[in-house]
Every structure is written in C-alpha cells, then in structure tokens.
Amino acid sequence: MIKRVATTLLSLAFALCLHAQRDSLAFANGPWQTDTLDGMVLKQCQFEGKQLFASNQQIFVLEIPDTAHYALAFAHEPRRTKTSEMAQQQGAVAAVNGSFFDMDQHFPVCYLRIDSVELGENTPGKDTVNRKYYQYGTLCLHADSVLILKTGSARRWEEALPYPDIMTAGPLLIWHDTLQPMRDDRTFVTNRHNRTAVGIRDDGTVLLLVADGRHKQAEGLSLTELQQILRWLGCRDALNLDGGGSTTMFLNIGDYQGVANCPSDNGRFDHEGERDVSNAVMVIKNDE
Numbered sequence: 001m002i003k004r005v006a007t008t009l010l011s012l013a014f015a016l017c018l019h020a021q022r023d024s025l026a027f028a029n030g031p032w033q034t035d036t037l038d039g040m041v042l043k044q045c046q047f048e049g050k051q052l053f054a055s056n057q058q059i060f061v062l063e064i065p066d067t068a069h070y071a072l073a074f075a076h077e078p079r080r081t082k083t084s085e086m087a088q089q090q091g092a093v094a095a096v097n098g099s100f101f102d103m104d105q106h107f108p109v110c111y112l113r114i115d116s117v118e119l120g121e122n123t124p125g126k127d128t129v130n131r132k133y134y135q136y137g138t139l140c141l142h143a144d145s146v147l148i149l150k151t152g153s154a155r156r157w158e159e160a161l162p163y164p165d166i167m168t169a170g171p172l173l174i175w176h177d178t179l180q181p182m183r184d185d186r187t188f189v190t191n192r193h194n195r196t197a198v199g200i201r202d203d204g205t206v207l208l209l210v211a212d213g214r215h216k217q218a219e220g221l222s223l224t225e226l227q228q229i230l231r232w233l234g235c236r237d238a239l240n241l242d243g244g245g246s247t248t249m250f251l252n253i254g255d256y257q258g259v260a261n262c263p264s265d266n267g268r269f270d271h272e273g274e275r276d277v278s279n280a281v282m283v284i285k286n287d288e
Helices: 002-028 083-090 223-232
Strands: 033-037 040-052 055-064 070-082 094-097 112-114 117-120 137-142 145-150 165-169 172-175 195-201 206-211 235-240 249-253 256-259 276-285
Touching: 002 040, 002 223, 055 249, 070 083, 070 112, 070 137, 070 165, 083 094, 083 249, 083 276, 094 195, 094 206, 117 276, 137 172, 137 235, 145 172, 145 195, 145 235, 172 195, 172 223, 195 223, 206 223, 223 235
Parallel strands: none
Antiparallel strands: 033 040, 040 055, 055 206, 070 276, 094 249, 094 276, 112 117, 112 165, 137 145, 137 165, 172 235, 195 206, 195 235, 249 256
C-alpha cells in the first residue's frame, strides 16, 4: 500500500513538472508583439486555443529599464476615478490601477502614503487581528529607486518607513527570488481573475503587468499562475495589486493613446469597460 501511494505521488509530481514545462514554453513561444516606446518596452500577447495554463489569456507587460528617465508615482482621488483619468491629470505616459479600496466609501483599505501624506491604512479582516493576507507586500518609491518590501505583521508597520510614497497591497508573490506561499482557502487566490502586478528584476528594471479576465478570450489567472509568469519574466520581487474589474493599463506614448487592455466591467471584450478606482500607479517621464 505504501509503495503504491509513493508511486502515485511520484507520477503526480512528474505530471505537474511536465505541465509546468509545457506552460513555460507556451509562454516564451507565444505570439508576442514587442514595441519600444522611447526607452520603455511594451510586450503584449493573446494566447488562443487554450495555449497557456489550458486557458485563453491576454497579457500586457510594460518594462521600464531606466527609472532615472522614467519615474513611478502614485495617484489618489477622494472619490473613485478611472485610472486613465488620473493618468491624464498627472501627465503620465503610462499607468495601471493601484491597491485595494472600499467600493462604496471610495477610500483605500491598505496603507497608502503619497508625498509623505498618509491617505489610507490597513483594514483588518474578520479572521485577522492587524492586517489581511493581501496586505503583506509594500511598494516604496524614493527618488529614482523602486522597492518591494515584505511587511511586518503590525497593523501600522509602514509608518516607520522613511519613504515618501508607499503603497501596500498583496499577496506578495516573489520575495528575494523565492516564490511566496499562497493561501489555498481563498477563491481570490485560487480562482482565475483579471490581475495587475508590479515586479522588479535584479538589474532594477520595473515591470507593470496586467492580465485580462472574465472573458472567453481572456480567462484570467490564479495567483499561482501569476507567480509563475512573473518568475518567467525574471522578477526577483513581485507584488500583486488590485485586480478583477479594476485591472487597467493606460498608455499615452507613441502610437498608444488610451486603455491598452480590455477591462471587464462592461462585460465586453473591448477597451471601454474601465472601472473607477481609488488609486493608481503612474509612469512619469522625467524632465530632460
């Protein structure tokens, strides 16, 4: 009996390994379109015929190799506003939606600091004392540096950080080249949804990723699948941001003028279903 169980486990592990290899090859060999946008690189791909993770996917990755030429910034509005509108108000060349918020009350439910002003704090969950499971990663901006930190468990842990711009989100996906454990008791983690994430490579390149979801053409990713993609993209650190209907990538550079992906709030696979959100991550071109 023990020998039979061991053989079964080995067979399962081998099958999972084969699936992972197949998916990594499908990802690398997909019909990627690559555009260089004044120093940044935009990669986009639509995987059809259940090519990736046995599903259809549409993924956009904006690579920012020079954070001296382009700076990240956060935007926030007291009443929910579209990511594209915040980007245009800030003169951003690109933007993605930011961290989590209360849909009815509009305010952030994770710690948010912009220009040294605190705008949001961590809201504990029903099964947690200090912070929810998706409040254990923090994106920090200072001058031309971008950092992803693993938070402590204290509710106001971020208050002591010396950075003027801080956005907490999560779950933390990759930390120091190590895939972080994901909860298996939350459909937010295990089910496929639209996703937005930020990653950093060893050379300092910052990646902003959106994956569309809730469409037959783009089914979305589980957080484990998102982890794998960010690993394949070479990220040493990576953080999940708000997703679902909030997932948006806006571009205002070169031939790209408007929402690039297909937000899902209107139920159609087009560029018109953008949701009003509380905050966003901007890409600002520094003055020459």
